[in-house]
Each structure stands twice: as C-alpha cells, then as structure tokens.
Amino acid sequence: MKKRLYHxxxxxxxxxxxxxxxxxxxxxxxxxxxxxxxxxITGGISGLTLxxxxxxxxLSPGLCYLIVNVPIFLAGWVYISRRFFFYSLYGVxxxxxxxxxxxxxxxxxxxxxxxxxxxxxxxxxxxxxxxxLGSGGGLDIIGIILNQKFSLRLGTFYFxxxxxxxxxxxxxxxxxxxxxxxxxxxxxxxxxxxxLAISNQRKMVFIISDLNDRIAKEVHTRLTRGVTFLNGSGxxxxxxxxxxxxxxxxxxxxxxxxxxxSIDPDAFIITENTFNVxxxxxxxxxxx
Numbered sequence: 001m002k003k004r005l006y007h008x009x010x011x012x013x014x015x016x017x018x019x020x021x022x023x024x025x026x027x028x029x030x031x032x033x034x035x036x037x038x039x040x041i042t043g044g045i046s047g048l049t050l051x052x053x054x055x056x057x058x059l060s061p062g063l064c065y066l067i068v069n070v071p072i073f074l075a076g077w078v079y080i081s082r083r084f085f086f087y088s089l090y091g092v093x094x095x096x097x098x099x100x101x102x103x104x105x106x107x108x109x110x111x112x113x114x115x116x117x118x119x120x121x122x123x124x125x126x127x128x129x130x131x132x133l134g135s136g137g138g139l140d141i142i143g144i145i146l147n148q149k150f151s152l153r154l155g156t157f158y159f160x161x162x163x164x165x166x167x168x169x170x171x172x173x174x175x176x177x178x179x180x181x182x183x184x185x186x187x188x189x190x191x192x193x194x195x196l197a198i199s200n201q202r203k204m205v206f207i208i209s210d211l212n213d214r215i216a217k218e219v220h221t222r223l224t225r226g227v228t229f230l231n232g233s234g235x236x237x238x239x240x241x242x243x244x245x246x247x248x249x250x251x252x253x254x255x256x257x258x259x260x261x262s263i264d265p266d267a268f269i270i271t272e273n274t275f276n277v278x279x280x281x282x283x284x285x286x287x288x
Contacts, residue, residue, distance in 0.1 A: 028102050033104055043184075205253075
C-alpha cells in the first residue's frame with residue numbers, strides 16, 4: 001500500500017512541477033550568477049544562446065532560449081508524448097523566467113572555482129528536472145529521444161555535443177574561456193549522471209558459500225529481498241555449489257554482510273554498484 005502511494009505521489013502533477021521548478025531555479029543560479037558574469041558558455045542549447053548573446057547583445061538569454069526551443073519541442077511532441085510536451089513547456093517557461101529574473105552575482109573571483117560551482121549547480125539543476133516526467137527543453141528533449149531509442153546516457157550525449165560546440169567557439173571567445181567552459185561542461189555532465197543515478201543506485205551482490213541455503217532464507221526473512229541461485233563449480237576442486245545473486249538497497253548492504261558472515265564467516269562476498277534497477281521492490285520504468 002505504501003509503495004503504491006509512493007509511486008502515485010512521484011507521478012503526480014504537483015511533484016513533477018516541484019522538481020521542474022526547483023531544478024530550473026538551481027540551473028538558473030548557476031547560469032546567471034556564475035557562468036554569465038565570467039563569460040562562460042554552459043553548453044547545449046543554452047550555450048548556443050549565450051554565444052548569440054555574447055556576440056550580438058540582442059535579446060535576453062532567457063528569451064533567446066525560449067525562441068530556439070520551438071522547433072525542438074515539435075520533435076518532443078512527435079516522438080515522446082503529450083504529457084512530456086506540456087511538462088517540458090512548463091520547464092522551458094520556468095527556466096527562461098528564472099534566467100531573466102535572477103539579478104544577483106555570486107562573489108566568486110577565481111575562474112576555476114566558478115567553473116566548479118557553476119558545473120555542479122547546472123548539473124544538479126538539470127538532474128532534478130530530468131527526474132520529473134518532463135524536461136527543461138533544449139538538448140534534454142533530444143537526449144531523451146536518443147536515450148529511449150539507443151540507451152545513450154544523457155551526460156555522455158551532452159558532453160559530446162558540447163565538445164563540437166566549443167570547437168566552434170574558439171573563433172568567438174578567448175581560448176582560456178573556451179577551455180574553462182569545456183571543463184565546466186564536463187563537471188556538469190558528470191553531476192547530471194550522478195543526480196540521475198543516485199535514486200536508482202543499488203548494490204548487486206554475489207555470495208559464494210557452502211551454507212547458501214541458510215543465508216538465502218535469512219535474506220528473505222530479515223531483508224525481505226529476493227534471491228536467485230546460480231549454479232557454479234570450483235575450478236580447482238570441481239565441486240558444484242550454489243551462488244547467491246541478490247540486489248539490495250545501499251542502506252541494506254551492511255545488514256546483508258552481517259547476515260552472511262554470521263552464518264558462514266568464510267563466505268565470499270562480491271559487491272557491484274548498479275545504476276538502474278527496474279522491477280518489483282525497486283524502480284518502475286519511467287514512462288514520459
């Protein structure tokens with residue numbers, strides 16, 4: 001019952017609008033209060049609009065971002081869903097509004113510190129927005145289409161796009177600014193991937209022991225987690241044995257170790273991070 005209420009809540013309009021609003025605010029602070037005062041390019045569609053703004057001085061960055069998104073939104077309407085379209089429409093409006101309304105500058109003088117702070121803030125903001133059922137427009141829409149069709153990681157796609165963008169920026173901006181912007185883009189893309197993965201990250205665990213039947217029963221009882229037996233054999237002894245495969249939440253890892261080692265102190269435990277677990281007891285497939 002609790003899980004149903006939880007999944008219903010995270011699919012609600014109120015929760016999604018909150019994520020988009022919060023992410024837009026965080027991204028807007030990174031862009032308007034750090035990146036623009038230092039003359040940095042953020043990358044993506046916002047980077048294109050900043051290049052236009054730096055060169056021409058025409059329109060505000062927020063208004064220019066809104067205009068450029070029009071053809072991209074048509075692709076979102078055709079290839080994703082109507083719900084995604086309307087959430088993303090709100091996201092672009094919120095992001096454009098925050099970019100134009102934020103009027104303060106964070107007092108960061110060192111360029112490298114500005115790069116770090118700006119990259120983390122914008123990556124976090126983008127990640128919050130993409131945790132919703134919408135997007136902030138721009139490359140988010142193109143990235144989601146590619147992710148759904150080809151399983152391309154969003155952070156990887158953004159960074160590749162930005163490398164091309166920055167290559168064309170050397171004729172417009174100072175070399176140092178372009179290089180700083182490239183570093184900021186890399187930090188932003190890594191932060192984005194981390195924020196997207198943090199809620200789905202789990203531990204995949206293999207346990208090799210002669211007492212795996214008892215261990216599996218305790219994992220079921222005390223951790224309420226499923227267990228799969230894999231058939232294996234020792235390369236030296238040729239002796240067959242069962243291998244436990246299970247997936248647990250991060251906070252359950254210490255409890256799992258205690259369960260296994262209290263039954264068999266010589267148990268062999270292998271732990272691997274997983275960045276997306278879909279299925280009963282974990283995350284559901286995200287449908288835009």
